[in-house]
Amino acid sequence: MNPSTFLSILFTLSMFxxxxxxxxxxxxxxxxxxVVCIEYGTQVSHDIKGCLKTLESDPRIPEAKTxxxxxxxxxxxxxxNSTLSQNFLKNLMKTDPSPAIKQCANEDYDxxxxxxxxxxAYVIHxxxxxxxxxxxxxxNVVGKCLGALKDDPKPYFEVNVLISNVYFYQAxxxxxxxxxxxx
Numbered sequence: 577m578n579p580s581t582f583l584s585i586l587f588t589l590s591m592f593x594x595x596x597x598x599x600x601x602x603x604x605x606x607x608x609x610x611v612v613c614i615e616y617g618t619q620v621s622h623d624i625k626g627c628l629k630t631l632e633s634d635p636r637i638p639e640a641k642t643x644x645x646x647x648x649x650x651x652x653x654x655x656x657n658s659t660l661s662q663n664f665l666k667n668l669m670k671t672d673p674s675p676a677i678k679q680c681a682n683e684d685y686d687x688x689x690x691x692x693x694x695x696x697a698y699v700i701h702x703x704x705x706x707x708x709x710x711x712x713x714x715x716n717v718v719g720k721c722l723g724a725l726k727d728d729p730k731p732y733f734e735v736n737v738l739i740s741n742v743y744f745y746q747a748x749x750x751x752x753x754x755x756x757x758x759x
Contacts, residue, residue, distance in 0.1 A: 615629035684717045692714070
């Protein structure tokens with residue numbers, strides 16, 4: 577086959593695929609939580625399917641019609657998850673009373689829950705302030721917990737998983753809140 581004929585066929589096929597790709601994406605209507613998970617997934621190769629599964633565990637989230645409601649539901653789910661995590665750590669303290677677990681379970685998770693609640697209070701009136709609570713306060717207390725764990729000789733895999741959940745909710749909430757800032 578002549579190289580110019582081959583290139584012509586390849587060009588035609590690529591134009592066909594480009595046309596259909598743009599047609600498909602323009603006709604798909606994603607729900608707001610799906611858009612948030614896609615955006616989250618494109619940031620440093622996060623897990624879109626895991627994001628969808630986690631957010632779908634709260635039946636309010638797939639039904640959210642606005643980013644205001646979605647942000648509220650995500651942050652509320654973060655508060656609930658962090659409260660469960662804190663209870664897990666407090667139970668862990670009964671069998672492992674290390675200073676690191678004690679600090680994370682009490683001081684730090686109190687701060688994590690408070691940061692999420694503070695962000696929740698500002699979703700409607702000032703989403704940028706809500707983001708600031710997530711970025712500053714949450715990052716500060718999570719850093720303290722991680723620092724305490726780093727100084728402890730035991731590897732606390734469970735606690736690291738709980739902290740990664742905090743980071744997940746922080747990131748997804750920020751993505752959702754960013755949709756409110758541009759309005």
